[in-house]
Amino acid sequence: MSAFLDAPSPEAFSLTCEEIGRAVREHGADTVTEELRRAVLFTQDRELAAALLDIATAHRLAPLSPAEARAVVAGPAQWRYLDSLGEPVDAVPRTPCEKLMLDLLHDDIALPVAPPAKGPTVAQSMLIGGTAQPGEGASGGLTVFLSSLAAALVRREDIGRVVTVVLAPEPTTVTVRKDAALDHWTVHVPVDSPVALTQTEMASHRAGITWWLTKLLPRCGLTPDVVHVRYSDDGSLAVADAARVLGAKLVFTVTPDPHRHLAERHPEDAEDLTAMRFDLHRVRVADHLVERADQVITIGGRQDEVLTHFPRLDPAELLALEEGIAPAPPPSGRSLVPSLYAESALPRLDPSARGLPVLLNVGRLHPMKQQPRLVRAWLDAGLHRTTALVLIGGSTTARTPDEQAVLDEVLALSRSAPEARGRLAVLPAWSNQDVRRLQHELAAAPVSSGAPHVYACASAKEEFGIAVLEAMEAGLLALGPQRGGLPNYVDQGRNGFLADTSDTRSLAEGLRHVVDLGPAAAPIAAAGQRTVRARFRIDAVAEPFAALYTRLSG
Template sequence: MTERLRHALRSTQDSELGTWLLDAATLHRLTPLTPDEARALLRGPALWRYLDALGEPVDASPRSPYEKLMLDLLHDDLALPVAPPADGPVIAQSMLIGGTARPGEGASGGLTVFLSSLADALVRRPDVGRVVTVVLAPEPTAVTVTRHAGLDHWTVHVPVDSPVALAQPDMARHRAGITWWLSRLLLRCGLAPDVVHVRYSDDGSLAVADAARLLGARLVFTVTPDPHRHLAERHLDGTADVAAMRFDLHRVRAADHLVARADQVITIGGRQDEVLAHFPQLDATALCALEEGIAPPPAPVGRSLVAELFGPSALPRLDDSAARLPVLLNVGRLHPMKQQPLLVRAWLEAGLHERTALVVIGGSRTDRTPDEQAVLDEVLALAESTPSARGRIAVLPAWSNDDVRRLQHELAATGGPHVYACSSVKEEFGIAVLEAMEAGLLAVGPQRGGMHCYLDHGRNGFLVDTSTARTLGAGLAHVVGLGAAAAPVAVAGRATVRERFAIDAVAEPFADLYRRLAAGPVTPS
């Protein structure tokens, strides 16, 4: 292999291919070129990563802020904190899509909320020493490593050579860089993990898995039916564009690769049958099913969050005609998979604007992604299309998770019935739905996905067909039409969440798994 790499590197005239080949050598600790040969063929970050792996000094002039930052780390010119030794296993978890931004902005969603609360719950336990959450830095000009106040929970912001936040299709070009930064930063800051947990089927997770291998850490991978299911459904009729098909195939390969490399594969909420259908290489007896959960609700504040739905704004807000109506609430990132425009259309076509108010919360306040802007534009156009609906729909940018939960509790305390309307194509689990159920709202969610593992239709919530405006509108109209008769469903929903999904209870099996993996070898799944 080394000789083949050497021949390929010395014969190629394609600098991009040369960069990829040299990074492959670095990752696998191969030395196809001497330091001088490498310097003669390439320049920039890929060369520096290779020289660093060989223990060679790097002397170069940076051509960008990102390169300066990289050289500063190589020359030990960055002021970074060093964590004291941990009293127990160190767990790293990655969240490279969305990061720790406000949930509902950009790509940040329910996983942001869950991983933050899970980390805090884990480090409060005596059997976990430390948790490190890995995210991408918002810009390529700084690197930050911070500890959460009062807890041994650290966040490492990994810089990438990009002026904008990375989307999944962009991750491949930055995979080697993410691996290098992560492995370097974790060692430099005394945060080297015993166990690393990844949750997306993409190049970001592959980069983190590469770092885990270099650091000698165990790897956990949360597997879902997607992207295999998505590939089969999206391209069934052969009309999708080639680029989209190629990317979906790439994600399938990434998922299969992570399954093969993981020391433990887990599923969300016990949805093993569908997972096994798409991953026949898995041993059902080796799979581990873990559920997600939510933190306790935040303390109330001295202002009415409901009143803010009526405040003046450039975006639509409620008026006095909506003051005593049941509210349909939808919270989350603005994305085609979340189907907020379909929800607005269903609300209008089912005539629900005549007897309910609709509140949609999500999206960035400024600098919206193309997905966010497209969804928002469609929502606003639909809101304007029906004059009788004006004053009965509110569209707000993302709120903090604490304020969303306070709003839900405030709504539930006013009677109702108020409904949490999850209009997504599917939800693998649904943290936002759990939060709404805990507050006492009636939960309505998609039949597709994983919500059926805790939502029993008609008993503690409702599963509806979200594939069309007609079916979604019919499902919502049925729930609203139940009126006071739906109160026991809301009570049962709240009990389900409080009995099964409190974050401290959910953290226990995660801690048990991590501790077992950290203690010794596990047969790979």
């Protein structure tokens, strides 16, 4: 705690909160409470005092009397602390989110109340991306997977209810909503920010996220038996804090990403010390989540790399669970291909592209997804002469900085290659159902040359690749990155292809190879379709998740 007192920061607050938890276990609550009391009363920094009081609240410690708390701290940290003591709160809000907080404390918000569930209640968090349309902002494959998983779980007799926790898109309302047909609830947690939080901003809102969850879930009859977090960030620590307060078991999906990212971004000297510190912080967060979880799982079969970074994990206790996809939606009765040719301010296909094989890429616009590298590789390989490239993703308005930067780079490449005009289409995000209908429509329309329609995933890595699974299920020939989760189900040259996406030249070679296969691609695409339909149906994938949640809740 002394390091936090000397140099307080949101990240230091988050890690100090973990240290206090360990100190309580090792030295007892009374000793730690006394140390917190001395620290709060000693400091003249009111923000530091508020942070220390939030740490006390997170661990249900009471270092100050209500009168002392009112004297040394103001605002939400004081209100959270007083609420934990069962004390009334009377204050004037300064922001819409503070007003919401006080309204909830004063029982001035009407909330739905769920009836008792007939089985365990499972909460899953998705604080990055949330329920936004996949492909917009930070919303991607995890949004699709968790929605499908929730639906599959609640259809089972051994799971009572699923609660998905997301961050509210704006801090002026509290929304708790049930799916119309299923016992799947979505809880939107307000945060005092006018825009969606990034991972670097989560630590500043950790105490608030925890407080809202510990109030909203019981108030709505949604107290979970099991809580599942999937990101190595302070948002997951906030949800884990709520799980501890609510008495729920904690599941954590661990990936090698934080450690890998740290090593790759800063191989020698750190040019960007701020970025390096945050990457190191995420490594520590992952360690803390592994330590706190009642069950740690990995995605697919990648335990070896995880165990390298987390040597304290027992291989015998580490579960590998695969992700999956819902059945394809029924045809809508209308063709979606004409949308690729419709006039727009962004590039679209022209009549010269009709009948050509399509290289399709779907997903959020983000540097990790490497859409500009895909465009450059497509151009360098000369594939603009024989194929059409279609990119779908990104917001139509209010783009994030990442989205705008990626889009600007793609458009610059398009302008630099006038010979490719009419062969590149750039469209904003579509609904998942429309994307899948387009994939099936393309797969059902082979081209006269015999060359395949291809799903081209140029990401630096994919943890599992939900979009790739969906394309394979439709019958498209898939090409994706060697790094990440795709090698768990893509058998090179037999049911799909892997490429080195870290290099434009190797990606171009991979694209050219799959296009040049011509009619020989058909059995490979068909094998990929069989792989997904046999192994990654969401109902089958939900089985081991349900078994885990049921075991922990029992």
